[in-house]
Amino acid sequence: MADGGELGRTVRANVNGTEVSRYVANRSTLAQFLRDDLGLTGTKVSCELQVCGVCSVLVDGSPVSACTYLAVDIDGRKVETVEGLADGDTLHPLQQAFVEEFALQCGFCTPGFLMMSVALLRRNPDPSEEDVKEYLDGNICRCTGYRPIVEAVQLAATRMREDGHV
Amino acid sequence: MLGTFTVSRPTELGQALDLIGEESLAYWGGTELFLAMKMQLLMPGNLVDLKGIPQLREIRMSGDELVIGAGTTHDEIATDPGVRGAAGLLSSVTSRVGNSRVRAQGTIGGNLCFAEPRSDLATVLLALDAMVQLQSSSGERRLSITEFLLGPYWTAREPEELLVAVCVPIPAATGVYLKFQFTERPSVAVTAVVSDGGQPCRLAIGAVADVPALHTAESWDEFDAASIAAGIEPVPDLTGSVTYKRHLTEVLVKKAIAAVRAGERDG
Numbered sequence A: 001m002a003d004g005g006e007l008g009r010t011v012r013a014n015v016n017g018t019e020v021s022r023y024v025a026n027r028s029t030l031a032q033f034l035r036d037d038l039g040l041t042g043t044k045v046s047c048e049l050q051v052c053g054v055c056s057v058l059v060d061g062s063p064v065s066a067c068t069y070l071a072v073d074i075d076g077r078k079v080e081t082v083e084g085l086a087d088g089d090t091l092h093p094l095q096q097a098f099v100e101e102f103a104l105q106c107g108f109c110t111p112g113f114l115m116m117s118v119a120l121l122r123r124n125p126d127p128s129e130e131d132v133k134e135y136l137d138g139n140i141c142r143c144t145g146y147r148p149i150v151e152a153v154q155l156a157a158t159r160m161r162e163d164g165h166v
Numbered sequence B: 001m002l003g004t005f006t007v008s009r010p011t012e013l014g015q016a017l018d019l020i021g022e023e024s025l026a027y028w029g030g031t032e033l034f035l036a037m038k039m040q041l042l043m044p045g046n047l048v049d050l051k052g053i054p055q056l057r058e059i060r061m062s063g064d065e066l067v068i069g070a071g072t073t074h075d076e077i078a079t080d081p082g083v084r085g086a087a088g089l090l091s092s093v094t095s096r097v098g099n100s101r102v103r104a105q106g107t108i109g110g111n112l113c114f115a116e117p118r119s120d121l122a123t124v125l126l127a128l129d130a131m132v133q134l135q136s137s138s139g140e141r142r143l144s145i146t147e148f149l150l151g152p153y154w155t156a157r158e159p160e161e162l163l164v165a166v167c168v169p170i171p172a173a174t175g176v177y178l179k180f181q182f183t184e185r186p187s188v189a190v191t192a193v194v195s196d197g198g199q200p201c202r203l204a205i206g207a208v209a210d211v212p213a214l215h216t217a218e219s220w221d222e223f224d225a226a227s228i229a230a231g232i233e234p235v236p237d238l239t240g241s242v243t244y245k246r247h248l249t250e251v252l253v254k255k256a257i258a259a260v261r262a263g264e265r266d267g
């Protein structure tokens, strides 16, 4: 079972499709690990209280606040961050819709909104305006206002349903 | 910043029971525990990750009870068809806890064991007459929510016990759950339910005082919102004073009773 007694462990995880194996301290948050160890700085950190959502990433498809999640807990799991969304130079439909709908200004909140929107559309490919608002309720934007964000998510949903994007 | 600690990852309940203790705390989502550790309110030397124990996340019917494993997340409870059918009010309340990440990671067991006074689950489970099942390497026991919750951040759980399941009697009481909330957690929550067994009219008031309170009666006519509100001891905080929260409580009690009498049902 367990390897108690140590202050860290070697984690093996799949991060955005790449197998990663690193020694990480138990006290490291997933946000620290992604940013400082893997250089994936798309994931932001702000409140560190699971309130603002800028650190949202997916672990085995489930949304987590990486600011309050142990990096050692990704061992054996699959992690998705904003860096994994685009396919080369082709933006993910959500990213494309955010650009077209002006759903960002400074962009600090955007990676979190995108990852939560990915999680939402996987469980509900045709969300109503109310569904989007409810699911993204734990993400805060200080620039744009939320209307363009909701519109972008619904635009992306429509396009993804049409072209069978997953 | 978290302090230093070791982490154990048991894969069976028996192993976890051997590991848990005063200095060795269980965690599941960590949505409460890691915040407390960042603020150095808790500084355990070892953490026991319960996520590797599948039996703790089962939802099943057992006789006249709905048994929900302690490691079931809010989201899993909210979307489970069995829970929705047997205890719709619980589905509805879990679908409205915190935000989508907290619902995806936070568990029913973690919620109850942390005993944060503004817990939604404590309030609704009190109204539904639920029992918690505790287990240690030397045995098992069952407690009502009232017996389990002793005060803010304080439960009857011994350090070497794990909460393994929450048992809701079925058919579960049905009713409405109203909360007044403009921050992350409710300032006042009131639930009014009608139940088949015992006293038919049950009213639970949570989030506002140290622990949730239950009032029961034969008929809704017997409840007086003003005296119920006068009888609670609200905890003043940034969301309101004692007077204000008493007022809110009175209003929500009236609204909840009116709604349940009008036949409204959540979930």
Ligand SMILES: Cc1cc2nc3c(=O)[nH]c(=O)nc-3n(C[C@@H](O)[C@@H](O)[C@H](O)COP(=O)(O)OP(=O)(O)OC[C@H]3O[C@@H](n4cnc5c(N)ncnc54)[C@H](O)[C@@H]3O)c2cc1C
Pocket (backbone or CB within 6 Å): A049, A050, A051, B025, B026, B027, B028, B029, B030, B031, B032, B033, B034, B050, B070, B071, B096, B097, B098, B099, B102, B105, B106, B107, B108, B109, B110, B111, B113, B114, B118, B119, B120, B121, B161, B162, B163, B164, B184, B185, B186
């Ligand atoms: C932004 C935010 C908003 C929130 N809003 C709400 C809300 O609206 N309503 C609400 O009710 N709650 C709310 N919460 C609280 C939320 O954290 C809990 O509902 C959650 O369910 C806790 O579960 P966990 O698995 O993350 O617990 P953990 O943090 O993993 O554990 C909490 C505590 O319980 C102990 N523990 C955990 N599981 C067991 C077990 N099986 N046996 C013994 N001990 C155990 C741990 O040692 C720890 O001390 C909110 C939290 C946040 C961060």
Ligand code: FES
Pocket (backbone or CB within 6 Å): A044, A045, A046, A047, A048, A049, A050, A051, A052, A053, A054, A055, A056, A065, A066, A067, A068
């Ligand atoms: S930084 Fe994680 S939720 Fe705000």
Ligand code: FES
Pocket (backbone or CB within 6 Å): A103, A104, A105, A106, A107, A108, A109, A110, A140, A141, A142, A143, A144
């Ligand atoms: S675009 Fe600046 S915070 Fe959202």
